[in-house]
Amino acid sequence: MQTEILIIGRNEEILQTVVRLVNNNPEWIGTGAATDEEAIEKFHHHHFDVVLLTNGISGEEEKKLRKIFTHQDADIIIIQHYGGGSGLLQSEIREALDKRKAANKPTVSFTDDALKNAGPNINK
Amino acid sequence: MVKAVLHKANTRGHADHGWLSSYHTFSFANYYNPERMHFGALRVLNDDTVAAGKGFGKHPHDNMEIISIPLKGDLEHSDSMGNKTIIRKGDIQAMSAGTGVAHSEYNANKDKEVKFLQIWIYPDSKNIKPQYSQVSLQTADRKNKLQQIVSPRSNGNEGVTVQQEAWFSLGDLDKGQQITYDIKRKGNGVYIFVLSGEVTAADQKLATRDGFGIWETNKVSITADSDSEILVMDVPMEV
Numbered sequence: 001m002q003t004e005i006l007i008i009g010r011n012e013e014i015l016q017t018v019v020r021l022v023n024n025n026p027e028w029i030g031t032g033a034a035t036d037e038e039a040i041e042k043f044h045h046h047h048f049d050v051v052l053l054t055n056g057i058s059g060e061e062e063k064k065l066r067k068i069f070t071h072q073d074a075d076i077i078i079i080q081h082y083g084g085g086s087g088l089l090q091s092e093i094r095e096a097l098d099k100r101k102a103a104n105k106p107t108v109s110f111t112d113d114a115l116k117n118a119g120p121n122i123n124k
Numbered sequence: 125m126v127k128a129v130l131h132k133a134n135t136r137g138h139a140d141h142g143w144l145s146s147y148h149t150f151s152f153a154n155y156y157n158p159e160r161m162h163f164g165a166l167r168v169l170n171d172d173t174v175a176a177g178k179g180f181g182k183h184p185h186d187n188m189e190i191i192s193i194p195l196k197g198d199l200e201h202s203d204s205m206g207n208k209t210i211i212r213k214g215d216i217q218a219m220s221a222g223t224g225v226a227h228s229e230y231n232a233n234k235d236k237e238v239k240f241l242q243i244w245i246y247p248d249s250k251n252i253k254p255q256y257s258q259v260s261l262q263t264a265d266r267k268n269k270l271q272q273i274v275s276p277r278s279n280g281n282e283g284v285t286v287q288q289e290a291w292f293s294l295g296d297l298d299k300g301q302q303i304t305y306d307i308k309r310k311g312n313g314v315y316i317f318v319l320s321g322e323v324t325a326a327d328q329k330l331a332t333r334d335g336f337g338i339w340e341t342n343k344v345s346i347t348a349d350s351d352s353e354i355l356v357m358d359v360p361m362e363v
Contacts, residue, residue, distance in 0.1 A: 009186075010223075011184070011186060011223065011224035013184050013224070013226065014184045014185075014186055014224050017183070017184055054186065055186035055187060055223060055224050055251065056186075056223055056224070056251055057251075058251065082167070082186075082187050082188050082246060083167075083185055083186065083187070083188045083221070083244065084184050084185045084186035084187065084188070084221065084224060085183055085184060085185050086153055086183075087152050087153055087168060087244070088151075088152070088167065088168070088244075090151075090153060090154060090156055091151035091152070091156045091161065094156050095151075095156075095158060095161065098158060
């Protein structure tokens with residue numbers, strides 16, 4: 001299943017570059033938004049797994065966007081992208097997805113439970 | 125308690141694009157290692173070799189401090205702030221990408237490769253006006269001592285300016301030379317990258333292109349086990 005990524009940034013050239021780089025990965029689908037209004041509109045009408053905040057977003061704007069997005073989807077991953085190019089993009093997104101996967105992984109597996117429960121019945 | 129991390133040269137990521145050979149100490153582009161994301165504010169340490177006449181075409185960056193240190197050959201730089209220059213061994217270049225800057229870096233020579241370090245550190249403030257700085261330093265001034273090449277904007281000391289509480293120094297040490305590096309700011313750590321030769325830093329033996337980070341200390345003792353060149357990066361550990 002592909003990961004849907006909403007990319008928000010004020011510098012049009014950098015935004016288009018980041019969208020293109022995200023879409024180079026066949027496992028990811030990137031959608032760009034240059035304004036908060038456009039980003040909120042897209043977020044309301046489409047499911048995204050990750051929101052990538054790129055250049056030109058002030059601390060206040062970031063706080064507002066985080067509040068709106070997490071209100072609508074408590075599980076949304078919101079990450080800050082630095083550098084504006086290919087260098088860090090892959091690792092930032094992969095690291096966030098890995099953390100999500102690790103957080104969702106049950107601490108005790110069904111196999112562990114089964115072995116634990118079977119313990120007293122095992123003949124040594 | 126003093127903490128340390130060792131990155132041996134042969135454990136770095138490597139990309140070979142034909143025109144570009146790049147060794148990555150930290151995760152970069154297609155090299156992803158969750159254990160190698162950054163050392164404090166130091167995010168990228170790329171050891172690049174670019175073939176004759178080739179280079180990185182125009183591409184954008186934002187919110188990153190980008191430092192280039194030529195090791196061999198000449199690098200032709202051009203950016204959207206109107207800077208067009210050639211940097212050579214002894215020169216240091218820094219760009220604060222801030223709200224956004226586009227640049228290109230090409231090998232200025234058609235008949236020989238260029239080797240340089242490309243280093244990125246996280247800025248301590250975002251969305252600033254992009255800035256460029258470049259200095260030419262005398263390599264003789266780093267003989268058996270450290271020569272400062274990067275310092276924070278507030279410092280005004282020698283070297284190029286970055287938007288972070290970070291200081292970089294280069295040293296060219298004769299075998300047996302011992303120096304002590306005093307960390308410049310509480311909360312900073314030091315990452316030592318060996319450009320050539322072998323050194324011992326805080327009892328850790330290091331060979332060419334090894335990297336060694338140490339923090340929660342205020343000084344580091346470095347001894348040259350052979351004639352050596354080192355880069356010392358003093359960066360905030362909290363970003």
